[in-house]
Amino acid sequence: NTKKLTLNNGQKIPVVGFGTWKATGEGEAYKAVKTALQKGYRHIDAAEHYHNEEEVGKGIKDSGVPREEIFVTTKLWNVDHKKVREALDLSLKRLGLDYIDLYLIHWPVATDPATNEPYKDWDYVDTYKELQRVMKTTGQIRSIGVSNMSIKQLEKLLSDEEVTVKPVVNQIEAHPLLTQPELYDYMASKDIKIEAYSPLGSVNSPLFKNETIVDIANKYGVEPANVLISWAVQRGTIVLPKSTTEHRIISNLNTFRLHRDDFDTLNNLSSKYGVKRTNDPAWYNFE
Numbered sequence: 001n002t003k004k005l006t007l008n009n010g011q012k013i014p015v016v017g018f019g020t021w022k023a024t025g026e027g028e029a030y031k032a033v034k035t036a037l038q039k040g041y042r043h044i045d046a047a048e049h050y051h052n053e054e055e056v057g058k059g060i061k062d063s064g065v066p067r068e069e070i071f072v073t074t075k076l077w078n079v080d081h082k083k084v085r086e087a088l089d090l091s092l093k094r095l096g097l098d099y100i101d102l103y104l105i106h107w108p109v110a111t112d113p114a115t116n117e118p119y120k121d122w123d124y125v126d127t128y129k130e131l132q133r134v135m136k137t138t139g140q141i142r143s144i145g146v147s148n149m150s151i152k153q154l155e156k157l158l159s160d161e162e163v164t165v166k167p168v169v170n171q172i173e174a175h176p177l178l179t180q181p182e183l184y185d186y187m188a189s190k191d192i193k194i195e196a197y198s199p200l201g202s203v204n205s206p207l208f209k210n211e212t213i214v215d216i217a218n219k220y221g222v223e224p225a226n227v228l229i230s231w232a233v234q235r236g237t238i239v240l241p242k243s244t245t246e247h248r249i250i251s252n253l254n255t256f257r258l259h260r261d262d263f264d265t266l267n268n269l270s271s272k273y274g275v276k277r278t279n280d281p282a283w284y285n286f287e
């Protein structure tokens with residue numbers, strides 16, 4: 001699937017992106033990114049805090065795919081909220097790029113590196129204004145967005161009168177056991193796209209063993225991962241599967257259309273199996 005969606009600023013984004021979180025073994029991210037691009041991906045999702053931007057950048061370079069064909073995202077880490085410009089410069093340097101397509105605030109938590117506590121005089125809205133400023137005054141960022149934000153946090157951000165550029169996305173954990181229905185509807189109403197991370201349920205995923213998902217996969221003659229990625233695309237989200245295994249990297253790009261009843265079954269999977277969040281850092285309070 002090499003389809004693209006249009007963001008609220010008119011920029012186009014490939015709907016299936018390549019995730020690089022936890023690709024941290026020696027040479028792992030390099031090889032995976034290079035392979036992904038050579039096999040047809042055109043969207044790479046990176047972050048300063050994945051500690052592999054240099055490898056990601058080398059993978060991009062050695063893939064032979066022209067830079068302008070690739071949508072590259074990276075993210076500002078919590079302790080860098082008061083120094084957006086410097087953090088961005090360092091990310092670009094590590095990536096070996098002179099611009100990125102999308103810069104995200106990784107978490108709506110601005111942490112003082114000296115104490116590891118949240119700042120009292122600064123929060124993610126201040127940081128977002130910095131992103132706006134840097135985007136407007138340099139040619140280094142094409143779009144800005146957020147990640148791991150709740151409705152409440154988005155509302156606070158959007159109601160600030162100095163926030164004049166809407167985030168194009170909110171990157172959140174989303175899969176059939178974490179559909180986030182209220183957030184999903186809220187973001188649709190604001191024309192902010194959801195980017196789904198851990199769409200396969202991350203490492204040792206319960207989703208691959210889920211009997212309903214396995215049954216649906218068998219019915220279509222595909223792998224559970226194909227069902228999960230196709231479901232995410234069908235509900236209009238951008239989806240960021242991660243893999244460092246070549247045949248899975250290739251396979252994860254194959255999406256198909258689920259019949260309405262199977263799509264609905266997946267939408268309602270939590271009513272039977274509960275809600276499962278795989279990424280729940282202690283320092284972050286989900287509202």
Ligand code: A2P
Pocket residue numbers: 019197198199200201202203204205208223225226240241242243244245248249251252
């Ligand atoms: P690997 O990198 O060894 O392929 P998520 O995208 O939700 O973070 O999930 C990533 C996890 O799912 C990784 O452990 C990855 O392992 C595994 N994975 C990725 N693609 C597939 C697939 N097609 N089938 C099974 N497991 C997969």
